[in-house]
Amino acid sequence: xxxxxxxxxxxYVPSLRMSRKAIAQAHSWxxxxxxxxxxxxxxxxxWDEDAITMAVESVRNCLKNGADGxxxxxxxxxxxxxxxxxxxxxxxxxxxxxxxxxxxxxxxxSGSLRAGTSALLNALQNSRSESALIVASDxxxxxxxxxxxxxxxxxxxxxxxxxxxxxxxxxxxxxxxxQFADHYRRSGADHDYYWEERWVRDEGYMKIVPATVNTLLxxxxxxxxxxxxxxxxxxxxxxxxxxxKKLGINPEAVVDNFAADIGDTGSPQAxxxxxxxxxxxxxxxxxxxxxxxxxxxxxxLEATDAITEYQPxxxxxxxxxxxxxxxxxxxxxSFSGQLQLDWGMRAEVDNKVSISQLYRSQxxxxxxxxxxxxxxxxxxxxxxxxxxxxxxxxxxxxxxxADESARVATYSSDNLQYYPAPPMYWxxxxxxxxxxxxxxxxxxxxxxxxxxxxxxxxxxxxQKDDSRGLHRYFWKATPF
Amino acid sequence: xxxxxxxxxxxxGMGCSRFGERWDSGSEHLxxxxxxxxxxxxGIEKNQIEAVWSGSALDxxxxxxxxxxxxxxxRLEGIPISRMENMCATGTETLRGAAYAVASGAVDIAMxxxxxxxKDTGYGGLxxxxxxxxxxxxxxxxxxxAGFAQLAAGYRAKYGTSREDLKRALAxxxxxxxxxxxxSPKAHIRKAIDKDTILNAPIIxxxxxxxxxxxxxxxxxCAIVTTPEIARSLGKTDIVTIKAMQLSLSAGRESATAxxxxxxxxxxxxxxxxxxxxxxxxxxxxxxxxxxxxDCFSITELVTMxxxxxxxxxxxxxxxxxxxxxxxxxxxxxxxxGLKCFGxxxxxxxxxxxxxxxxxxxxxxxxxxIKDARIGLSHNLGGVPYNGVAAVSIIGRYxx
Numbered sequence: 001x002x003x004x005x006x007x008x009x010x011x012y013v014p015s016l017r018m019s020r021k022a023i024a025q026a027h028s029w030x031x032x033x034x035x036x037x038x039x040x041x042x043x044x045x046x047w048d049e050d051a052i053t054m055a056v057e058s059v060r061n062c063l064k065n066g067a068d069g070x071x072x073x074x075x076x077x078x079x080x081x082x083x084x085x086x087x088x089x090x091x092x093x094x095x096x097x098x099x100x101x102x103x104x105x106x107x108x109x110s111g112s113l114r115a116g117t118s119a120l121l122n123a124l125q126n127s128r129s130e131s132a133l134i135v136a137s138d139x140x141x142x143x144x145x146x147x148x149x150x151x152x153x154x155x156x157x158x159x160x161x162x163x164x165x166x167x168x169x170x171x172x173x174x175x176x177x178x179q180f181a182d183h184y185r186r187s188g189a190d191h192d193y194y195w196e197e198r199w200v201r202d203e204g205y206m207k208i209v210p211a212t213v214n215t216l217l218x219x220x221x222x223x224x225x226x227x228x229x230x231x232x233x234x235x236x237x238x239x240x241x242x243x244x245k246k247l248g249i250n251p252e253a254v255v256d257n258f259a260a261d262i263g264d265t266g267s268p269q270a271x272x273x274x275x276x277x278x279x280x281x282x283x284x285x286x287x288x289x290x291x292x293x294x295x296x297x298x299x300x301l302e303a304t305d306a307i308t309e310y311q312p313x314x315x316x317x318x319x320x321x322x323x324x325x326x327x328x329x330x331x332x333x334s335f336s337g338q339l340q341l342d343w344g345m346r347a348e349v350d351n352k353v354s355i356s357q358l359y360r361s362q363x364x365x366x367x368x369x370x371x372x373x374x375x376x377x378x379x380x381x382x383x384x385x386x387x388x389x390x391x392x393x394x395x396x397x398x399x400x401x402a403d404e405s406a407r408v409a410t411y412s413s414d415n416l417q418y419y420p421a422p423p424m425y426w427x428x429x430x431x432x433x434x435x436x437x438x439x440x441x442x443x444x445x446x447x448x449x450x451x452x453x454x455x456x457x458x459x460x461x462x463q464k465d466d467s468r469g470l471h472r473y474f475w476k477a478t479p480f
Numbered sequence: 481x482x483x484x485x486x487x488x489x490x491x492x493g494m495g496c497s498r499f500g501e502r503w504d505s506g507s508e509h510l511x512x513x514x515x516x517x518x519x520x521x522x523g524i525e526k527n528q529i530e531a532v533w534s535g536s537a538l539d540x541x542x543x544x545x546x547x548x549x550x551x552x553x554x555r556l557e558g559i560p561i562s563r564m565e566n567m568c569a570t571g572t573e574t575l576r577g578a579a580y581a582v583a584s585g586a587v588d589i590a591m592x593x594x595x596x597x598x599k600d601t602g603y604g605g606l607x608x609x610x611x612x613x614x615x616x617x618x619x620x621x622x623x624x625x626a627g628f629a630q631l632a633a634g635y636r637a638k639y640g641t642s643r644e645d646l647k648r649a650l651a652x653x654x655x656x657x658x659x660x661x662x663x664s665p666k667a668h669i670r671k672a673i674d675k676d677t678i679l680n681a682p683i684i685x686x687x688x689x690x691x692x693x694x695x696x697x698x699x700x701x702c703a704i705v706t707t708p709e710i711a712r713s714l715g716k717t718d719i720v721t722i723k724a725m726q727l728s729l730s731a732g733r734e735s736a737t738a739x740x741x742x743x744x745x746x747x748x749x750x751x752x753x754x755x756x757x758x759x760x761x762x763x764x765x766x767x768x769x770x771x772x773x774x775d776c777f778s779i780t781e782l783v784t785m786x787x788x789x790x791x792x793x794x795x796x797x798x799x800x801x802x803x804x805x806x807x808x809x810x811x812x813x814x815x816x817x818g819l820k821c822f823g824x825x826x827x828x829x830x831x832x833x834x835x836x837x838x839x840x841x842x843x844x845x846x847x848x849x850i851k852d853a854r855i856g857l858s859h860n861l862g863g864v865p866y867n868g869v870a871a872v873s874i875i876g877r878y879x880x
Binding site: 344345346353358365381384388409411416417418423428430434439451452 | 601603605607613614615616617619620622623625626627629630631632633634636682686688731733736737738741742866867
């Protein structure tokens with residue numbers, strides 16, 4: 001049997017960070033006890049981001065970081081507890097936006113925060129593809145004023161699993177299914193319901209995790225002190241350190257859980273910690289990854305010699321480079337739909353999507369493919385029946401614009417148009433390959449933005465159709 | 481070889497309703513107001529009109545589609561009436577339809593009318609229209625001022641104009657139109673505004689502030705056309721004829737290729753060059769008596785001065801600040817207040833511009849009459865600078 005392992009990774013965290021102090025201050029009139037948690041920041045989704053858009057970004061990063069190599073990708077699993085669709089496969093939406101072929105095995109995984117590690121485990125143990133992608137993505141919603149509101153974050157992690165060029169080989173795993181309700185959320189409900197933290201820690205984490213991990217270490221013949229990287233998700237205070245101590249794992253092996261600046265991202269959290277470990281690991285080092293939720297997954301991986309050569313184009317370590325801290329707590333509520341502002345009559349528009357039109361133009365709208373004229377070579381968007389440059393009516397070949405370099409040709413910041421994050425920046429985007437189209441521009445820093453500013457493309461929600469639930473997704477431009 | 485329509489069509493009569501927030505009037509009242517003035521001016525009976533082009537741009541908030549509402553409003557029974565819609569060029573397009581009908585010999589007397597009732601939405605500005613099922617999936621739906629503000633970014637980048645200098649020229653554009661609007665009894669906004677107020681107004685779409693944007697108004701305007709010979713036979717001695725009517729539409733070059741730098745409007749350049757050829761104008765800076773251009777936003781008027789070839793490229797800022805286009809300048813522009821102050825009921829605007837040129841040429845412009853008006857140009861821009869429609873029409877004294 002061929003050795004399986006991880007060959008590439010990609011991470012994505014929204015650039016928006018909510019100041020926890022601002023959250024605590026907003027609630028201080030009623031819930032002064034939150035002040036103690038008011039340190040650092042947590043990531044949150046912009047109004048136009050969700051688990052699908054974040055998954056698209058982390059998969060794109062994973063492809064750039066090597067997954068788009070020799071082995072054909074044969075499977076994609078999307079793991080999330082906050083998937084936008086209950087029935088309209090989310091994995092397929094991610095595949096369509098990331099240019100994966102249609103002959104892949106696509107599936108969604110859900111049911112607990114363990115969905116990410118379970119999907120990884122499934123790919124490592126069962127995938128017959130030469131290369132399988134798994135992506136975990138969560139945009140977690142917490143009730144205003146709850147402790148969870150302080151802890152929860154948002155993000156996505158993607159991993160490529162295969163046998164070629166693996167940077168960490170799969171050593172073994174152990175799983176446990178226990179009906180343990182540290183929290184739960186009924187289908188269709190907005191918020192989680194939680195039980196007492198002390199019980200969760202003592203009866204849940206401190207018992208279920210050690211039993212599972214010890215079995216894994218035993219059957220793989222691995223001494224606990226031979227673990228160099230311990231990825232223990234969850235943001236209960238000192239959870240990783242406490243478990244390491246109980247298990248006999250070196251305290252230095254505990255991988256940072258991103259609690260300080262990103263927060264608890266849910267199903268991707270264990271995988272983000274695994275990625276962080278991979279960015280530090282040397283050949284031969286062992287990485288223990290735990291997923292917790294209705295029981296527990298424990299996976300053991302070992303870094304290979306190839307890890308020294310692995311140079312990710314978009315490393316996780318740069319994830320905070322573009323972070324922007326927000327002090328307006330209402331922005332978090334508004335972006336997550338928990339506060340309905342009066343946007344005026346301009347917001348009263350019907351955003352019904354024509355599904356047959358979407359299907360007909362999916363490779364353009366979702367895949368962001370322009371057309372390349374077979375007569376004159378002009379790249380253009382959208383693809384109409386006649387070339388914009390030479391007038392040829394020959395069929396055009398597809399040319400992806402998603403990763404093409406581009407610049408601002410013209411722009412304005414629009415205070416009049418209804419937009420959930422005003423002002424709305426939009427204008428003509430000029431691609432280096434000659435294509436040009438009018439686009440929305442997001443995450444703009446007004447001071448440094450002008451004609452000529454370099455742009456990259458990001459997959460986002462264009463408009464929301466709250467009455468029918470099928471939002472429009474399209475690409476937007478954002479400064480490098 | 482086509483000869484164009486120069487001097488083939490005379491304006492027999494024109495009418496224009498009072499523009500503004502006409503809370504008391506619906507489309508049908510506005511249409512009747514413009515129509516009755518035009519009919520009186522033409523000196524004919526209603527039943528002498530043989531064909532009508534009826535313009536309304538925003539059917540979703542106006543009277544609905546087709547020309548039936550207009551036929552109902554004016555009780556025009558049993559004659560061909562076509563509904564015309566070509567964005568902000570709609571009014572001029574109705575006149576083109578009527579003029580072509582007369583020039584072709586299909587009818588002796590035709591009418592163009594544009595009506596727009598914008599103030600029944602419940603908010604300021606224009607509603608966001610859909611652009612079709614494909615565009616709905618990817619097109620960023622921004623406001624009209626932000627669409628035209630793209631010109632400011634392109635213009636600054638091309639000529640290295642500072643934000644401050646451009647803003648000062650834009651303020652002069654609006655200041656001038658406010659000065660002029662005071663003297664227009666039918667104008668929507670009749671109030672002079674000082675430049676500091678204009679410069680310090682809230683930003684609508686960078687760099688355009690409140691006073692860089694035209695009025696959103698209700699209104700209607702109407703023209704009745706015939707041949708110069710028939711006009712004479714009906715007793716007209718002072719005859720105004722159409723010298724040129726040209727139109728140009730985007731086919732994607734500006735918005736989908738690198739061929740456009742954002743500093744001008746290609747359609748205006750194409751349409752005006754064709755119009756000058758049709759009208760026999762060689763030097764517009766010298767030959768035009770006055771201009772009514774599509775100043776939906778101050779930046780639009782600024783680049784239009786270059787697109788029409790009246791200012792040299794890169795020189796509009798200087799010409800504007802020098803007062804070249806002021807009421808007492810060499811080529812007065814927006815002498816009636818323009819879209820900025822006369823108002824902009826979309827489908828009526830092109831006809832309202834022609835109405836002002838017509839009054840000026842006939843010496844009937846009252847307090848704002850300029851000296852020796854012989855040739856007047858009007859210009860409309862529909863859509864956005866990179867994806868739109870431009871109309872240029874020229875009228876003048878009939879000198880044969």
